[in-house]
Amino acid sequence: MNNLNEASVPGRDKTKDIVKKGLNKRYRKERRFRVFGCAAVIISLGFLFVLFISIISNGYTAFQQTMVRLDVYLDTDVIDKDDLAGTNYAKLIHDALLSVYPDVINYNDKRSLYELVSTSAAYRLRDFVAKNRHEIGTTIQMWVPADDDVDMLIKGHIDRDTPQSQRRINDRQLAWVDHLVSQGQIKKVFNMTFFTAGDSREPELAGIWGAVCGSFYTLIVTLVLSFPIGGAAAVYLEEFAPKNRWTDIIEVNINNLAAVPSIVYGLLGLAVFLNFFGLPRSVPLVGGLVLTLMTLPTIIIAGRSALKAVSPSIREAGLSIGASKVQLVVHHVLPQALPGMLTGTIIGMAQALGETAPLLMIGMVAFIVDIPAGFTDPSTVLPVQIYLWADSPERAFLEKTSAAIMVLLVFLMIMNAAAVFLRKFFEKRQ
Amino acid sequence: MAPFHLLLTLCVLTITGFFIGRSKSFAVCSAQGGPRALHSRPIYYGTLTAIWCAVPALIVFSFWHFFQSTIIMDLVIADLPDQIRFLPEDRLNLVVNDIKNVVAGNIVAGNISPAIQAAADHYKNFEKTAQVALSVIITAMAIIAIAGVYLKITPTLRARNYVEKVIEGLLIACASLAVFTTIGIVASVFYEAIRFFKIVPVYKFLFGLQWSPQMAIHAEQIGSSGAFGAIPVILGTMLIAGIAMCVAVPVGLMAAIYLAEYANKTFRNIAKPLLEILAGIPTVVYGFFAALVVAPAIRDAGDILGFSVSSESALAAGVVMGIMIIPFVSSLSDDVINAVPQSLRDGALSLGSTRSETIINVVLPAALPGIVGGVLLAVSRAIGETMIVVMAAGLSANLTANPFQAVTTVTVQIVTLLVGDQEFDSAKTLAAFALGLLLFVITLALNVVALIVVRKYREHYE
Numbered sequence: 001m002n003n004l005n006e007a008s009v010p011g012r013d014k015t016k017d018i019v020k021k022g023l024n025k026r027y028r029k030e031r032r033f034r035v036f037g038c039a040a041v042i043i044s045l046g047f048l049f050v051l052f053i054s055i056i057s058n059g060y061t062a063f064q065q066t067m068v069r070l071d072v073y074l075d076t077d078v079i080d081k082d083d084l085a086g087t088n089y090a091k092l093i094h095d096a097l098l099s100v101y102p103d104v105i106n107y108n109d110k111r112s113l114y115e116l117v118s119t120s121a122a123y124r125l126r127d128f129v130a131k132n133r134h135e136i137g138t139t140i141q142m143w144v145p146a147d148d149d150v151d152m153l154i155k156g157h158i159d160r161d162t163p164q165s166q167r168r169i170n171d172r173q174l175a176w177v178d179h180l181v182s183q184g185q186i187k188k189v190f191n192m193t194f195f196t197a198g199d200s201r202e203p204e205l206a207g208i209w210g211a212v213c214g215s216f217y218t219l220i221v222t223l224v225l226s227f228p229i230g231g232a233a234a235v236y237l238e239e240f241a242p243k244n245r246w247t248d249i250i251e252v253n254i255n256n257l258a259a260v261p262s263i264v265y266g267l268l269g270l271a272v273f274l275n276f277f278g279l280p281r282s283v284p285l286v287g288g289l290v291l292t293l294m295t296l297p298t299i300i301i302a303g304r305s306a307l308k309a310v311s312p313s314i315r316e317a318g319l320s321i322g323a324s325k326v327q328l329v330v331h332h333v334l335p336q337a338l339p340g341m342l343t344g345t346i347i348g349m350a351q352a353l354g355e356t357a358p359l360l361m362i363g364m365v366a367f368i369v370d371i372p373a374g375f376t377d378p379s380t381v382l383p384v385q386i387y388l389w390a391d392s393p394e395r396a397f398l399e400k401t402s403a404a405i406m407v408l409l410v411f412l413m414i415m416n417a418a419a420v421f422l423r424k425f426f427e428k429r430q
Numbered sequence: 431m432a433p434f435h436l437l438l439t440l441c442v443l444t445i446t447g448f449f450i451g452r453s454k455s456f457a458v459c460s461a462q463g464g465p466r467a468l469h470s471r472p473i474y475y476g477t478l479t480a481i482w483c484a485v486p487a488l489i490v491f492s493f494w495h496f497f498q499s500t501i502i503m504d505l506v507i508a509d510l511p512d513q514i515r516f517l518p519e520d521r522l523n524l525v526v527n528d529i530k531n532v533v534a535g536n537i538v539a540g541n542i543s544p545a546i547q548a549a550a551d552h553y554k555n556f557e558k559t560a561q562v563a564l565s566v567i568i569t570a571m572a573i574i575a576i577a578g579v580y581l582k583i584t585p586t587l588r589a590r591n592y593v594e595k596v597i598e599g600l601l602i603a604c605a606s607l608a609v610f611t612t613i614g615i616v617a618s619v620f621y622e623a624i625r626f627f628k629i630v631p632v633y634k635f636l637f638g639l640q641w642s643p644q645m646a647i648h649a650e651q652i653g654s655s656g657a658f659g660a661i662p663v664i665l666g667t668m669l670i671a672g673i674a675m676c677v678a679v680p681v682g683l684m685a686a687i688y689l690a691e692y693a694n695k696t697f698r699n700i701a702k703p704l705l706e707i708l709a710g711i712p713t714v715v716y717g718f719f720a721a722l723v724v725a726p727a728i729r730d731a732g733d734i735l736g737f738s739v740s741s742e743s744a745l746a747a748g749v750v751m752g753i754m755i756i757p758f759v760s761s762l763s764d765d766v767i768n769a770v771p772q773s774l775r776d777g778a779l780s781l782g783s784t785r786s787e788t789i790i791n792v793v794l795p796a797a798l799p800g801i802v803g804g805v806l807l808a809v810s811r812a813i814g815e816t817m818i819v820v821m822a823a824g825l826s827a828n829l830t831a832n833p834f835q836a837v838t839t840v841t842v843q844i845v846t847l848l849v850g851d852q853e854f855d856s857a858k859t860l861a862a863f864a865l866g867l868l869l870f871v872i873t874l875a876l877n878v879v880a881l882i883v884v885r886k887y888r889e890h891y892e
Contacts, residue, residue: 019782026784026787027784029784029786029787030784030785030786030787033785033786033789033790034688034692034785034786036684037684037685037687037688037691037692038688038692039684040680040681040682040683040684040685040688041684041685041688041689041693041701041705043681044681044682044685044705044708044753044756044757044760045701045704045705047708047753047756048704048705048707048708050723051711051715051716051719051753054719054722054723055715055718055719058722228604229604229607230604232600232601232604232605233601233604233605233607233608235601236598236601236602236604236605237605240598240601240602241605249609250605250606250608250609253608253609253611253612254608255877255881256612256874256877256878256881257608257611257612259807259810259811259873259877260615260814260870260873260874261810261811261813261814261815261816261841261869261870261873262814262816263814263816263841263844263845263866263869264615264619264814264866264869264870264873265615266848267615267618267619267844267848267862267863267866268611268614268615268618268619270848271618271619271621271622271863272614272618276618293611296607296608296611297608300608324590324594325594326593326594326597326598350710353712354710354711354712354713354714354715355712356712356713356714356816356817357713357816357817357820357841357845360845360848360849361844361845361848361849365849383712383714383817384714386714386715386718387714387717387817387820387821390714390717390718390721390722390821391821398722401718402718405715405718408712408715409711409715412710412711412712416710
């Protein structure tokens with residue numbers, strides 16, 4: 001044996017040498033490939049990280065609102081006790097500002113002074129007076145929201161070193177704000193307005209509640225329609241459908257619809273629901289219909305895989321004791337498949353919640369101040385609100401946009417976490 | 431009765447019908463030894479009665495409401511004074527609108543002429559009559575149905591089979607909705623697109639080199655013609671989608687390979703869900719990110735390097751779109767790479783090849799059809815993506831392949847043409863539907879090809 005091996009040594013050594021020569025190079029290549037792979041994962045996660053950091057760093061300040069303390073004299077000459085609604089509350093606010101800076105005389109300076117506080121200050125004062133009639137004639141201390149430019153300055157988003165002409169706040173206003181800060185007349189509080197108000201042209205008055213309500217109504221319509229219809233379609237295709245041409249067509253259709261761009265559904269909604277059926281524009285009802293058509297394929301596909309996962313032995317057992325097909329499905333298969341179907345539905349709903357493009361087509365981009373109260377009230381949804389604010393030039397809307405994105409992402413995370421939890425919970429039980 | 435009250439009545443009748451049917455089934459079998467003598471369980475007799483009570487009535491109800499206003503309006507118009515009745519079509523429509531406004535109690539511009547007031551009263555009268563008639567018809571139908579089924583219920587009535595037939599029919603209807611959605615999309619987009627092609631010839635749309643959909647109000651204005659050549663728009667779409675693919679395919683594929691072949695379990699368990707998060711972020715957020723962070727960064731980088739970059743450059747939109755598609759590519763590639771049989775890997779490794787050689791020479795060629803299918807799906811996604819390009823890409827259709835310039839895409843044009851007020855007889859609005867048709871056809875073709883490729887591949891190894 002040994003001899004035989006010895007005999008073939010020269011040729012084998014040659015091969016070994018060739019292999020060894022190339023080995024280092026090949027190992028280097030291997031390491032390089034591995035580093036590339038690792039880099040790809042890290043790059044993708046890096047993108048995620050940068051995205052989140054940029055949105056949070058831009059948006060966290062929106063949860064605070066700068067307030068200005070004013071000593072407002074509720075002048076009996078200005079307030080007409082019999083006509084509280086007709087009173088010029090803005091004048092009271094202006095007088096209060098002037099009392100802090102009595103040296104402001106000319107018209108332009110007065111205007112810049114008045115611009116320090118939000119126009120909503122007058123409404124707050126009106127509400128206060130309506131509730132506290134006995135205070136009329138006295139001087140009250142009141143915190144009112146600052147204007148968005150002052151807000152930006154306090155939050156450090158306006159660079160003081162830029163020349164006056166390029167900033168939204170002039171030198172005199174800057175001096176006033178600094179003075180107010182030194183007097184302790186400016187503070188930052190939690191921004192309730194952001195969570196309770198509808199849209200507004202004034203950043204300090206704009207909130208997401210209107211959009212949240214719109215999203216809520218739209219999603220309710222979507223859920224109420226898409227879950228039963230999607231579930232029924234999945235049950236039919238998985239349990240009842242005979243193998244024939246019609247079933248094939250349906251299946252191919254569903255797979256294709258899942259990949260149709262969402263904006264095409266918007267075109268469908270515009271042409272069919274608005275133009276043909278004459279439904280109103282900008283309403284959650286139509287938005288929900290369009291999103292139903294869009295999410296149906298997702299829900300049907302998820303529902304079918306949930307039904308597929310139910311073990312065939314259950315079906316056989318059911319049929320063998322004389323249950324009809326419908327009884328079998330309703331009593332035995334559906335209860336087992338339901339968690340999976342619900343998970344798919346939640347994921348479909350999350351998709352619908354984040355969808356913007358088809359809703360632009362059916363007019364849910366209107367500027368709507370009122371909080372929608374029903375399925376046929378004009379409204380907008382959270383992603384569209386983000387789109388609208390992202391287009392606004394004011395710096396203050398930038399942080400509102402980021403904050404609205406944070407709220408949207410929190411909703412999405414809750415929905416996805418619910419889906420994961422549901423899946424885990426039922427996996428354990430079975 | 432108002433429609434709501436009518437529905438409520440129908441609801442009550444249906445529930446009553448259910449209990450009547452159920453108790454009748456108990457009654458007919460009591461002589462023969464209780465419910466055992468029945469063909470079906472009592473609940474099915476009740477359900478059958480309820481179905482007969484509710485379904486036909488509901489069908490009549492919805493049809494009635496669908497046609498009611500048109501029919502009544504026709505009757506009202508027929509009764510109008512002659513000088514109004516023979517007005518030209520568009521003037522008549524105005525009158526009809528006025529009547530409708532008066533009926534709805536809206537504020538009407540100008541004074542209400544007595545003829546219109548009379549017509550509105552007429553309309554209201556008709557409406558009232560129709561309401562009463564409908565209420566009577568529907569209540570009668572429901573009661574007759576209950577009575578009819580009540581008389582038919584015998585122990586041998588196969589109630590369960592009938593109920594199950596109805597349920598199955600319902601299921602079929604739900605499943606067929608997918609087909610009707612497709613038909614709806616094709617029909618609606620096609621219809622408007624054909625109206626567009628009557629104004630602008632197809633060849634001018636498909637091969638024209640200029641896109642500026644502005645139509646002037648007066649014919650004599652400068653530039654009033656409007657140009658509808660889709661080539662610049664399509665090329666812009668391709669450019670941005672191409673950039674997106676340049677980002678997404680290498681990164682997504684390498685990430686999938688690393689996670690499938692190299693990474694240990696802990697790393698995979700952490701990295702995979704994080705990548706999924708990237709897929710779950712709404713596109714409007716990516717659009718904001720592109721416009722706020724990426725576009726200025728690219729512009730500044732260009733300034734430093736000394737060449738001018740548009741602030742709406744194709745590069746920014748493309749890169750961010752690529753980021754969005756990374757998880758899509760990686761999860762699809764992950765599936766196909768995992769589906770390659772382990773025996774192929776073992777064979778290559780046992781011959782002495784390194785892991786990377788195994789992957790490059792054995793695993794990837796075996797997985798190639800699946801990966802190609804996945805990439806095609808990703809391309810169709812990139813082409814149909816809307817919000818990123820609406821927020822970060824330009825509006826003007828430049829015929830250029832330079833990624834630092836602003837280009838526009840099909841979806842951007844659809845959105846800009848259709849957001850806001852539309853008039854459905856101008857070429858500008860209809861052009862959006864022609865673009866939509868184009869988009870639908872392109873993505874559909876890509877999807878079909880991708881699905882065929884993927885399916886062929888799956889059959890190969892399973």
